[in-house]
Amino acid sequence: MNFRIFGIGLALALAAVGPAAVARQELEILEQVPDLPGAPYFSWKTGLQLIQGSHSIAPLAPIRVGGTRQLLLDKYIVDSTWNCFRTVHAPERYSGNPVIKPVDDPKVPSGGPQYYASVFYDEITKRFRVWGANSDRGVYFESGDGFNWTAPKLNLVDWKGSKENNLFFGGDGYGVHSFSVIELPQRLRSKGRFALLYFRFAEGKRPETGHTSETRIAFSEDGIHFKDQVENPAIRGRSDTPNNLVYNPERDVFMMYRRATVNAHEIRRIAYSESKDLVTWTQPRVVLDPDELDAPMLYGMTVTRYQGVYLGFLQMFYSGNAGYSTGPRLYRDVIVDKEFHIDIQLAWSRDGIHWERHPGRPIFMKTGLYGTYDWGRVYVNHGVVDTGRQIYLYYRGAAGLHIKMPGNESTFCLATLRRDGFVSLDTPGTGYMLTRPLLCPGGKLRINARTDPGGFIRVAVRRGDGDADGQWLRGWYFDDGPVFSGDATDAVLAWNNAPDLSRLKDRTIRLHFWMEKAQLYSFGFAE
Template identity: 45%
Template sequence: MQTMRGNTRLIPGEPVQVGSTPQLLMDRYVVDDLNGCVRRVHEPVKRPEGPVIVSEHPYEDVGPTSFGTVLRDSSTGRYRMWTSIGDTQVIREKGKGVPEAKRGHYYESDDGITWRRPDLGLFECRGSKANNVFLQGGIDHLFVFELPERLHDRGRYAMIHSDPLRDPPDPALHHAKHALAFSDDGIHWNDAPENPIFYGRSDTNNCVVYNPDRDVFMWYRRATVNAGEVRRIAYSESEDLVAWTQPINLMGHDELDPMYLYGMPVSRYGDLFLGYLFRLHVHPRFEQGEMLPDGRDGRMDTELAWSRDGVTWERHALRPVFIRNSPPGEDAFDWGHAQGMANLIEDGDEVRVYYGGRAYLHAPARAFSDPMRRGICLATLKRDRFVSVHADNDGGFMLTRPIVCPPDANELHVNASTEGEGFVRVAIREGEGARDGAWPDGWHFDQSVPFRGDRLDDTMRWSNASSLSAFAGRTIRLHFWLENAHLYSFRFE
């Protein structure tokens, strides 16, 4: 009845080529329709022991910020982190515009939990060079990233950071600009002779992602040109890190958003770009004495955003939080700020989400919170479990777009969990042209062996067949039936 049979002149559409890659379900790339199901964003579980890095030495002041980078070295497996720290005493006495006000600090770890402060001996701080300072003098809002092989003559790593101290070539130009540096080891850095590479305010996380598919660098920054508020998300790209495209406003600020979209570090995850969107909550008339009804003025949390190309972004319609502020407390470092930090790290079946926590409020509400404390915190997710398609005990259905069953596919695997007597079943339907929607004999819901439990990788089975070989190379649709279940991803094997 609900098929396309009888259309003798129907032109088949272009099916989605999914291969054997896990298909996450937060967008409409493979999802065609939901009936009785909703999407759920899942918050990572915070490490109960608290931050993994806090201030332990005078040169770390009140602690590191989330304005930095964490990555896992592909050759050694070692975790590496670069972040900036401001000297609060110097800033109070001399302001931010002096060389000793901001520093870059380097940390490393074997397990991502216990972090070392290598004694680099490069810069004097608080009367000694026995510290982990790798750069000093006007450095802030830094981001370190690995370079593709074609640029290894300049170094293995590059870093973009704000550079408020370097005088502009023209006195009429402002001091809001950015510099580029290169390094072979991530510790000893050389300024690019082309500096400064960019003028324009972007005093937040300046995240650069290399896209090997297009061989370009993608810079997520602030919208210097705006409608009166710079705290928006903008995008620019470059082939050589020197010449950049004119920035575009990337993330539309709408009626559901708080006053400020503060920044957005971006990580690659499989075929997706995932963004940690910072939301700063402040009443527009806070300085006139008005406050938000929920009392969140000055707090910053993180929302999850996603994109297939790094340029066109989507978010959940209800704007759920991804990394939330903890309740204020003596041991809580993130009750004021909870800001995700690129890059997310895949470690076996676990995804590690590092984030910067601050135990104080953002201006203009900061006067109500003292003293200032900062730390780098850790939360974790199970593999692929950022967003699920969920149905409660009333049940629901998810239908995919027409997809090509890979020529060598024998099995359909799911990442799913159920509760109580819940289940996941799947029917296979035709997906091409006039056959679209047809139900092949033996592949209906009745023949689907129900999945129950909580597994990252399980094989769906049918009572009539042990293999999907009958559909190899054909265009099909997957029709999932869920009850008290979460479906996170599926893949062919």
């Protein structure tokens, strides 16, 4: 990828003063600011919109961004935009899918994880790891590069008279699937390094016990040898969906996503429960329910924490008419040709409880072409892997519909996105974006962006504190900084008066982006 950054303005004016003197200097206000092209009402020359001189303004608490890259999914960091529009970007399927191929070996279940799996890149072993389900048993695979996977012989679970296989869980008269594996925080490491959330049910009918559907917790130090906690089941009741577990470090709680068991007529909705200790769970409550723009059912949702945001890969289940004997049900989104298909929308949340989606409800991952390995259904597995330049999303691709039909196999597949590439803020011509007040952490401003031919991105720094909110800073205006053009996931922007933002560290500022024919995916501060 090629990109260009051109410096504009004078050379570093304060270089000879020294860092100590620079730190003591007050920030100078830029009194005269020219109007910019494109947007009406941008009359900045008189400062008519600013509140300087008010009797008493209590400053807002700034957003503490730290070193976290700021995604532009929502209005969390964005205060105002003009002529900018959010775009949800679909991942690109790997041409070598499925990445785990079926095998002809009677000692092991054929193929990879055929049901809901959990993917994790282990920073200790430097390997990709996946826990999934096949033939109602837990299967385990590893990879050094995320493309070529191996099935280690674990000698743990019997399969047709042999333990020479990669089964790590299940058996003993019970079937298991829907695996979600996370690392435990330090306060619970006495239980092991990993926690496993899984769904268990009895094989065969058990009329003496009624239903046997349970969501359970197990622990392991190595991610191979799991042992159930004594306080199981965590939650009893049917939830044959990708149940998944996410740790919330801001509130130090574990968040479980499952189906809603109490319902008007349909269980396929997204319910939430949380726990401090993985033993006592809150009563599940619905956090996502089909509305007037949705498919009739929300089959499930896998959730992953990524750069301070909780991303939800919401499974849209088109089952409105043929599957029920209670009479026809109309599709709310009128997509009747997708009966019994499942595809993915992208959702996001800042707390894991209150969820948002793009108002246009675009499909994030569509099902494939007829006759391909994922024509019928796609399910994004639990876990997002950030490789630096790309995001790896592993998903379950099903060749058939959500009904019994021949050739309805599921496979373990890969799709990729550019880093932070879930949603971009775009302008087809001239656009502007102003952030909310944020506490400058210092370091260098870095952006992930792409421009069309003739396009560019410029950035100015404004004050964001109290009655000084919005004042333009001398040396930090658009003309004092760089012009970015091209395509880069980690471009460094620097102003002519300073190599970084150390002079503004711990001050409340706003960033003002001027974009021409550009896509902005994220920005952040780092050395």
